[in-house]
Amino acid sequence: MANKPTIITGTVGNDAHVIGTKILSRAFKDAGFNVVALGCLTPPDEFIKVAQETNADAILMSSLYGMAEIDLRGFKDKCREAGLDNVLLYIGGILGVARHDFKEDEVKFKKLGFDRVYPPEANLKGAIEDLKSDLKKKGRMN
Amino acid sequence: MANKPTIITGTVGNDAHVIGTKILSRAFKDAGFNVVALGCLTPPDEFIKVAQETNADAILMSSLYGMAEIDLRGFKDKCREAGLDNVLLYIGGILGVARHDFKEDEVKFKKLGFDRVYPPEANLKGAIEDLKSDLKKKGRMN
Amino acid sequence: MNIKVKQQKIDEELFLRMHHKVLEEWPTGKEVDLEEAVEYNRNLPDSKNFMKATLKQKAEGKTTIWPRAGTPVLEEEIALVKTLVASGIRHVPVTIDSYTRNYQFEKAGRALEESIRSGKAVLNGYPIVNHGVKNTRKVIESVDAAFSPRGAVKLAMEIALASGMTAAGKSAFLEFGSYEKNRTLEDCCEHTQYTNRLAGYYTERGAVITTDLHGFVPSGVFPLSMNIACMVVDALMAAEQGVRSVIPLVHYNGNMAQDLAWTRVTPKILRKYLDRHGYVSTLIPGTFCNQIPLFPVPQSMGGCFGYLGYTAMVAALGEATTIYVRTIDEGAGVPTREAHAVSYEAANWICNVVRKQNIQFDLAGVEEEELITEMEVDAILDKVFELGDGDCIAGSIKAVEAGVIDSPFCPNKHVKDEVLGIKDAQGACRYLHFGNLPFNNEIKDFHRQKVAERERLEKRRMDYDVVIEDFWAFSKGKIIGS
Amino acid sequence: MNIKVKQQKIDEELFLRMHHKVLEEWPTGKEVDLEEAVEYNRNLPDSKNFMKATLKQKAEGKTTIWPRAGTPVLEEEIALVKTLVASGIRHVPVTIDSYTRNYQFEKAGRALEESIRSGKAVLNGYPIVNHGVKNTRKVIESVDAAFSPRGAVKLAMEIALASGMTAAGKSAFLEFGSYEKNRTLEDCCEHTQYTNRLAGYYTERGAVITTDLHGFVPSGVFPLSMNIACMVVDALMAAEQGVRSVIPLVHYNGNMAQDLAWTRVTPKILRKYLDRHGYVSTLIPGTFCNQIPLFPVPQSMGGCFGYLGYTAMVAALGEATTIYVRTIDEGAGVPTREAHAVSYEAANWICNVVRKQNIQFDLAGVEEEELITEMEVDAILDKVFELGDGDCIAGSIKAVEAGVIDSPFCPNKHVKDEVLGIKDAQGACRYLHFGNLPFNNEIKDFHRQKVAERERLEKRRMDYDVVIEDFWAFSKGKIIGS
Ligand code: B12
Ligand code: B12
Numbered sequence A, B: 001m002a003n004k005p006t007i008i009t010g011t012v013g014n015d016a017h018v019i020g021t022k023i024l025s026r027a028f029k030d031a032g033f034n035v036v037a038l039g040c041l042t043p044p045d046e047f048i049k050v051a052q053e054t055n056a057d058a059i060l061m062s063s064l065y066g067m068a069e070i071d072l073r074g075f076k077d078k079c080r081e082a083g084l085d086n087v088l089l090y091i092g093g094i095l096g097v098a099r100h101d102f103k104e105d106e107v108k109f110k111k112l113g114f115d116r117v118y119p120p121e122a123n124l125k126g127a128i129e130d131l132k133s134d135l136k137k138k139g140r141m142n
Numbered sequence C, D: 001m002n003i004k005v006k007q008q009k010i011d012e013e014l015f016l017r018m019h020h021k022v023l024e025e026w027p028t029g030k031e032v033d034l035e036e037a038v039e040y041n042r043n044l045p046d047s048k049n050f051m052k053a054t055l056k057q058k059a060e061g062k063t064t065i066w067p068r069a070g071t072p073v074l075e076e077e078i079a080l081v082k083t084l085v086a087s088g089i090r091h092v093p094v095t096i097d098s099y100t101r102n103y104q105f106e107k108a109g110r111a112l113e114e115s116i117r118s119g120k121a122v123l124n125g126y127p128i129v130n131h132g133v134k135n136t137r138k139v140i141e142s143v144d145a146a147f148s149p150r151g152a153v154k155l156a157m158e159i160a161l162a163s164g165m166t167a168a169g170k171s172a173f174l175e176f177g178s179y180e181k182n183r184t185l186e187d188c189c190e191h192t193q194y195t196n197r198l199a200g201y202y203t204e205r206g207a208v209i210t211t212d213l214h215g216f217v218p219s220g221v222f223p224l225s226m227n228i229a230c231m232v233v234d235a236l237m238a239a240e241q242g243v244r245s246v247i248p249l250v251h252y253n254g255n256m257a258q259d260l261a262w263t264r265v266t267p268k269i270l271r272k273y274l275d276r277h278g279y280v281s282t283l284i285p286g287t288f289c290n291q292i293p294l295f296p297v298p299q300s301m302g303g304c305f306g307y308l309g310y311t312a313m314v315a316a317l318g319e320a321t322t323i324y325v326r327t328i329d330e331g332a333g334v335p336t337r338e339a340h341a342v343s344y345e346a347a348n349w350i351c352n353v354v355r356k357q358n359i360q361f362d363l364a365g366v367e368e369e370e371l372i373t374e375m376e377v378d379a380i381l382d383k384v385f386e387l388g389d390g391d392c393i394a395g396s397i398k399a400v401e402a403g404v405i406d407s408p409f410c411p412n413k414h415v416k417d418e419v420l421g422i423k424d425a426q427g428a429c430r431y432l433h434f435g436n437l438p439f440n441n442e443i444k445d446f447h448r449q450k451v452a453e454r455e456r457l458e459k460r461r462m463d464y465d466v467v468i469e470d471f472w473a474f475s476k477g478k479i480i481g482s
Helices: A019-030 A046-052 A076-080 A103-112 A124-137 B019-030 B044-055 B076-079 B104-111 B124-137 C013-025 C025-031 C032-040 C050-062 C076-087 C105-116 C127-143 C156-160 C172-179 C185-204 C227-242 C256-276 C300-318 C335-358 C366-387 C392-402 C441-458 C462-477 D012-023 D027-031 D034-040 D050-060 D074-086 D105-116 D127-139 D154-162 D170-178 D185-202 D225-240 D255-275 D302-318 D339-356 D366-389 D392-402 D441-458 D464-476
Strands: A006-011 A034-037 A056-065 A086-093 B006-011 B034-037 B058-063 B088-094 C093-094 C146-150 C211-213 C247-251 C288-291 C320-326 C361-363 C419-425 C430-433 D089-097 D144-150 D211-213 D246-252 D287-292 D322-324 D360-361 D420-423 D429-433
Touching: A006 A019, A019 A034, A019 A056, A019 A124, A019 B104, A019 C211, A034 B104, A046 A076, A056 B034, A076 D302, A124 C076, A124 C288, B006 B019, B006 B044, B019 B088, B044 B058, B044 B076, B044 D034, B058 B124, B104 D360, B124 D211, C013 C025, C013 C156, C013 C185, C025 C127, C032 C156, C032 C185, C032 D211, C050 C146, C076 C093, C076 C127, C076 C335, C093 C127, C105 C127, C127 C146, C127 C156, C156 C185, C156 D392, C172 C185, C172 C227, C172 D027, C185 C227, C185 C392, C211 C227, C227 C256, C227 C366, C247 C256, C247 C300, C256 C300, C256 C366, C288 C392, C300 C320, C300 C335, C300 C462, C300 D302, C300 D339, C320 D287, C335 D302, C335 D392, C366 C392, C366 C441, C366 D360, C392 D170, C392 D366, C419 C441, C419 C462, C430 C441, C441 D127, D012 D027, D012 D154, D012 D185, D012 D211, D027 D127, D027 D154, D034 D185, D050 D105, D050 D144, D050 D464, D074 D089, D074 D246, D074 D339, D074 D420, D089 D127, D089 D255, D105 D127, D127 D144, D127 D154, D144 D211, D154 D185, D170 D185, D170 D225, D211 D225, D225 D246, D225 D392, D246 D255, D246 D302, D246 D322, D246 D360, D255 D360, D255 D366, D287 D302, D366 D392, D366 D441, D420 D464
Parallel strands: A006 A034, A006 A056, A056 A086, B006 B034, B006 B058, B058 B088, C093 C146, C211 C247, C247 C288, C288 C320, D089 D144, D211 D246, D246 D287, D287 D322
Antiparallel strands: C361 D360, C419 C430, D420 D429
16 A cells, blocks of 8 residues: 555664564554564664665664664664665664663764654654654655 | 759750650760750740759750741840850750751851750760760869 | 539530630731631532541542641742642641741741741741631632641631631640640640530531541550540540541551551541440541651651651551651651652552552451550540549549550650550550559550560560660661660 | 473583583683682572572561662672662672673673773673673672572573572573573573573582572563463473572562462462472572562652552562562663662661561452462463473473463564453453463453453453553552553
């Protein structure tokens, strides 16, 4: 179906936390997206590979174990090289180690090239709306 | 008995908290002091009157209800006028209103003329030692 | 001795004369127009009526927090009650400052001004007489909850009820046994008769006012039977003056079996005596429990939360209507608004998850504690009524003189203070010195055996020093001193 | 399918050959000299032996905290364990970072260096392989407590035990069901057999090593029977390899009757199966309980303290040996040292005052929950042994394939994930989707009725959306979602 955007979900790196990305995947599926769920322990490169194969519109990445920053250094460049400049990059979960101000994460991961960064226990309805409007802006959804 | 110093105890002002001053009185009595216990709700002037009558060596005042500062303005001057310059003034309990640094109390009540200021739940053994050494310095105990 | 105050309803004419004199005690008295006040109070929504709010909550099976809180400046007080209600509180106390409690309205006024100027509270409560009716109604209208003044003298109570507070928590024994040094019990009864009569006046006109019962509050470790016996007298005095709603305040002392037993047995005992004396129409809408008089050492934040969490858990398991948990600032001073919020949030969390599970459980020892407590209460009250030839007021006054009513570490010079309490090996409160309490040997032996058991275990005599150790033990996470 | 791994003790020669290959995985392996290590471990004081410390504590009737904690830098880790022990902890975990858990020792090493340079932990645990034996012994010698490595792979376990840790908490099911996506259960069993055999090797030489049992940890709301059944298999696998001390980890889920029932019935069930299979000399020194997988919303400090206080209270009433309470930082990230201290202080406060009272507590519903849980566990295990012709490993592997062993929200792609749990009206965990679980109708109807009851009360269907609501409910102070 033409107008069914494709998104890739999964928890990046050596992170085995899967509950969040499973709930997220189901929520976006129910919201009418075509979801390719990679589950946990997904290497950054796999996100890129699958995004190419499926010509995805967005990658919704999760990370909870606090080491996403190390996992994702240079990820955006790789996306560009792979010709995925146009794929939206979202990330959420628990992005830093230890209690800290979420603002730090936001700055950090925007620098790493993510379009949207979500705080712990982010509300999914909101995220779904965000993605829809971002895709509309890009004319990839109507 | 010549060498039995006399102390006045009590809770000052409109303060009905009495448990502390009762325990304190008993402790000093057991430690060999001659204790005149005025109990709670004792006006500042009464401390002075009784100190004169009993020719006391020290006044150990309590206050818990947080309004001691108001109660004790000008207290030291009155003591001087009453010729009690030589009577040691100790105070303890909970001297300020609301959570605060005890240091503030100490400064405040030293300014008001107290020789020693004690934090909440002060240890009585320590206080007894303090008083003994202060009295020795003054040659009022040996 | 000749005792003037009798257990007898003040006749209305006399009451109204007294009422008008009371209003003259301070300019703000003029703001009170009794008929308008009753009207205003009667028309409050059920959620603002202490009895109705309590009955509703009991029916819902909820345990909420009943704090103590009062701050001098009006705007601050309004902000405070809003914080409290936001944290799930339905019964809002207004703690009155110590000057007002002692009729020093002028001194209170000056301290209030200084508090406003300096922006720092130099009063330890809300000076209700200085604020008067207009201001105080602003407080009550700012939230949806039932209000109770704490430590209200006659004029303070007039202003409180006229402002829309619906509880008149004034107890002759609380004043006499906890707040006063020189005043006699008779004098305290006389004052309380007035505020109870005032409450009765409102009640008879459809604005039901609740009186909460305090009794002789134990200072430190002491079995609760003395306190409960005096709560019964509080209740009878209130009922005689026309009060139709009374709520007992049960003081926890750390031992779960005892705390639960006291929570269960107190309303039972009250009901028994109210009925026996013909006050069948006086309701007991709920049971309020207190975390007191033990308290956390200020320094240990974990201890503060542990202690209030444990207390909330016991209250919820005991199905208390409300629990007065001490905030994490309790030992440090008048709690900040934040301290109130985080403390009650933690306690509420526990009360909610426990009550919602409607847990049925059996705790060994509870029955026994109920039994011994009721025996002790009956023994004290039998003697009281005997001494007073059936009049509970005269009887109580004589009982205090005779040491039949007695309590340790008491501020009042008229009290013998010849009794002492101590913890047994399980951390339950027992009598160490019986003074002149009218207990038979069965009761005394029960306590002696418990104390002896601990002496054996610890291989030391139980004396005053141990009493003091016990005093501090629980708040430090130990069930007995050492 | 053909299954190579058998429930059978690895013979010593083979084991030693494997052992030497394991040590070659990383330079620090050279620091391990097995005979010296056993000697060192055997000579540790009783207080540092996990089994002896646990038995002693059980005898004393104490409930202590068993936290999770690990930080990359050595000095920091030493400071951390000191803080933990100072707050009353006797069982000290060393949580290992995720790189090490995945054999990426080099990556872990770089992150360790970065952590040292930046002074900010960029690793989520203690990289034990990089630190090696010499450093890790410093950690263990810095305090008087028993240590357990969390998430140790083969080499990590070698270093842990050689360093004087006395527990080998590695579970095939925990790895397979909680940490892995692609690895098979057979592979996980093969690894765990090795660490168990290593523990057995120490044990047979007088250095008793304890294995804690995890089973298939439920992700979210799910009855505990599946978890307990898999703990039994964990126990049998360990015992076969020579382990003589196993400790079950019981996961609370918020309903008091269930949490207490699971605490009581788990060791009973374990004992039954250990004896039945001839492992009578394998002890169960204690029962460890966990506050998991629900957790407080980071924002609400009061909720954090309320939740951990409630958990500590249930553990103490249930006479758990230890309770793993989540710190107030749980939802926020790896807890700071201060967060550990204040959280455990609060929980300890409660555990102490409750256990000291040695309360006899009887809760309605506990027996029924014990009964239904044991029925479910037996049903699962009967099928497992049937599928494996008596071999619990082969049986478990086939059971997973058949969906006889299944769990929701599982990371592992080999798991069917066709089951779902949900809360009933009292907040107890029930099965919503049974998938292919081998339950008879008696069991299924029990759950269906409970779910139906809630459907009636809430007038809505119980489906996936409710499951998600329930998932978050308890940590927010509600027993069921809404
Ligand atoms: C028991 C109690 C009461 C009882 C008092 C019974 C009685 N008549 O004694 C009752 C219920 C009547 C009461 C009433 C009030 N209380 Co009150 N009460 C307490 C409580 C819980 C314990 C106080 C106590 O007895 N401690 C035990 C004794 C042994 O300790 P202590 O007095 O500190 O004394 C020890 C040491 O300090 C030392 N010490 C004491 N004095 C001195 C002096 C010297 C020279 C030395 C060396 C040592 C020393 O020796 C003692 C032994 O170690 C405290 C809160 C708390 N947890 O501390 C609040 C508290 C003191 N009360 C408070 C308040 C505000 C009141 C009220 C105004 C209103 C209210 N909240 O109820 C009224 C005031 C009535 C009045 N007119 O004074 C506040 C004080 C506010 C502040 N300072 O910021 C407190 C801190 C509670 C709070 N956090 O709000 N209270
Ligand atoms: C359950 C859990 C586990 C389980 C995981 C089971 C599984 N396979 O999924 C187990 C026990 C295996 C585990 C292991 C570990 N864990 Co863990 N774990 C948790 C826990 C308790 C809950 C996580 C969870 O499932 N939350 C529920 C889900 C639904 O929420 P969520 O993932 O945040 O997702 C929601 C939102 O964030 C949002 N969302 C998520 N991703 C995205 C992405 C986008 C684009 C958007 C829009 C939204 C979004 O949608 C979801 C629905 O609302 C947390 C602590 C806590 N209370 O949060 C610790 C926690 C995450 N774990 C932690 C750690 C350190 C570990 C371990 C390293 C060691 C240990 N402590 O055990 C190992 C790591 C193993 C590994 N290799 O990854 C730390 C992380 C440290 C940090 N970040 O600072 C935490 C925070 C605990 C702590 N305070 O120490 N853990």
